[in-house]
Amino acid sequence: MSARPLAILLESIHPVADGPLTEAGFVIERAPGALAGDELASALARATLLGIRSKTELRRGFSPHHPLVAVGCFCIGVDQVDHAHAAAAGCAVFNSPFSNTRSVAEMTVAEAVCLFRGIVFKSAQLHAGLWGKSAASSHEVRGRTLGIVGYGHIGSQVSVLAEALGMRVIYYDTSRKLALGNAQSRPSLDAVLTEADCVTVHVPETPTTRNLIGAKELARMKPGAMLINNARGSIVDVESLVRALESGALGGAAVDVFPHEPASAGDRFSSPLMGCANAILTPHIGGSTLEAQEAIAIDVAEKLVNFWRHGSTESSVNLPQVDLPVLRAGQLRILHVHRNVPGVLGQMHTLLAGAGVNINAEYLQSNERTSVVILDVDPFERAGVLDAISALDATIRMRTIKG
Numbered sequence: 001m002s003a004r005p006l007a008i009l010l011e012s013i014h015p016v017a018d019g020p021l022t023e024a025g026f027v028i029e030r031a032p033g034a035l036a037g038d039e040l041a042s043a044l045a046r047a048t049l050l051g052i053r054s055k056t057e058l059r060r061g062f063s064p065h066h067p068l069v070a071v072g073c074f075c076i077g078v079d080q081v082d083h084a085h086a087a088a089a090g091c092a093v094f095n096s097p098f099s100n101t102r103s104v105a106e107m108t109v110a111e112a113v114c115l116f117r118g119i120v121f122k123s124a125q126l127h128a129g130l131w132g133k134s135a136a137s138s139h140e141v142r143g144r145t146l147g148i149v150g151y152g153h154i155g156s157q158v159s160v161l162a163e164a165l166g167m168r169v170i171y172y173d174t175s176r177k178l179a180l181g182n183a184q185s186r187p188s189l190d191a192v193l194t195e196a197d198c199v200t201v202h203v204p205e206t207p208t209t210r211n212l213i214g215a216k217e218l219a220r221m222k223p224g225a226m227l228i229n230n231a232r233g234s235i236v237d238v239e240s241l242v243r244a245l246e247s248g249a250l251g252g253a254a255v256d257v258f259p260h261e262p263a264s265a266g267d268r269f270s271s272p273l274m275g276c277a278n279a280i281l282t283p284h285i286g287g288s289t290l291e292a293q294e295a296i297a298i299d300v301a302e303k304l305v306n307f308w309r310h311g312s313t314e315s316s317v318n319l320p321q322v323d324l325p326v327l328r329a330g331q332l333r334i335l336h337v338h339r340n341v342p343g344v345l346g347q348m349h350t351l352l353a354g355a356g357v358n359i360n361a362e363y364l365q366s367n368e369r370t371s372v373v374i375l376d377v378d379p380f381e382r383a384g385v386l387d388a389i390s391a392l393d394a395t396i397r398m399r400t401i402k403g
């Protein structure tokens with residue numbers, strides 16, 4: 001049996017993930033698809049790190065007695081993992097929320113160009129054998145006003161790319177955001193809707209963004225304006241959008257996300273938007289590029305390695321976040337995940353002080369249920385101290401790292 005720790009990577013995670021993991025000493029086992037049942041239980045019981053994408057459901061099977069310390073979701077979403085169950089076993093869960101930001105931004109700007117040139121309609125005509133050469137209703141995007149709703153990671157990237165094409169950018173965000181380039185903020189959604197030639201939404205899906213763009217909002221847009229929704233299907237009311245397109249109130253729309261999306265590639269799809277003229281429909285592929293897959297693989301693999309080597313839970317979705325400096329040579333780092341109950345830190349201090357162990361640094365973060373405490377201590381010989389900390393009632397999981 002190998003003494004090196006095992007990383008099991010499922011669902012054909014991009015091979016660049018192997019680099020950081022191998023360099024950190026992991027043996028890598030791969031499977032092309034998702035696992036379930038006994039096969040998944042075996043992976044959970046054997047691996048120190050487990051890498052999944054969206055198809056592996058991790059609802060049970062975590063145990064503080066397994067070697068598994070972290071799960072890497074090599075994707076954006078993390079709904080496939082029961083976060084609380086993983087935390088209760090002291091397992092950190094990581095993902096890569098922003099590695100496909102640029103892919104979405106590029107597609108958005110490309111769609112704006114396609115909408116203003118009627119590319120989809122003209123392409124369909126030509127596929128049907130009709131030479132529809134005409135400049136009618138065809139416009140450059142240069143000088144047109146792009147209205148961005150939600151100026152976060154994606155919205156701000158769209159802003160930069162659109163300005164590079166000569167567009168005038170305005171935006172509305174519920175939080176104060178630094179305007180990039182010459183972009184200008186507007187005080188309300190309505191101000192953006194009434195001023196922009198093309199509106200693109202990049203807000204998260206929350207109860208307050210459901211139907212953010214409905215009949216009332218569409219009616220406020222300029223006649224012939226374009227709408228792009230590459231965010232989430234619930235944000236734009238589809239029935240109202242169809243009416244606005246069919247009546248000619250809107251000039252066109254690009255939609256990548258839908259209230260009801262098929263589960264798998266190859267499944268049948270249906271939407272009232274099908275057949276609408278100058279509507280670009282794409283199957284939720286805004287972030288789906290090989291570049292994004294590669295960026296996700298590197299990002300998540302590095303987060304897993306950083307947690308394994310240094311104990312850093314920074315950007316974990318389920319454990320309190322502790323970002324740590326590199327451990328000094330010769331020091332011992334104690335990583336202790338425990339239930340968030342009073343007195344645990346005091347008990348650890350007492351045990352270490354009783355053994356004459358000097359604590360050089362201490363980091364603690366808690367959420368409602370769980371605490372992560374990291375202690376950097378001078379090396380010590382006294383047997384039994386670590387076992388005693390590990391045996392504390394509230395301990396979920398403990399491990400040590402040598403500097």
Ligand code: NAI
Nearest residue numbers: 150151152153154173174175202203204205230231286287
């Ligand atoms: P982000 O969290 O970086 O930015 C969202 C911004 O929206 C924040 O600045 C926030 O303050 C703002 N916001 C929230 N509610 C608002 C409201 N009611 N009005 C105006 N602004 C509001 O998120 P990010 O990464 O830019 O993602 C944006 C959207 O793109 C999300 O819905 C995400 O799910 C979606 N997305 C879609 C992909 C695709 O394949 N089509 C891929 C990746 C993300």
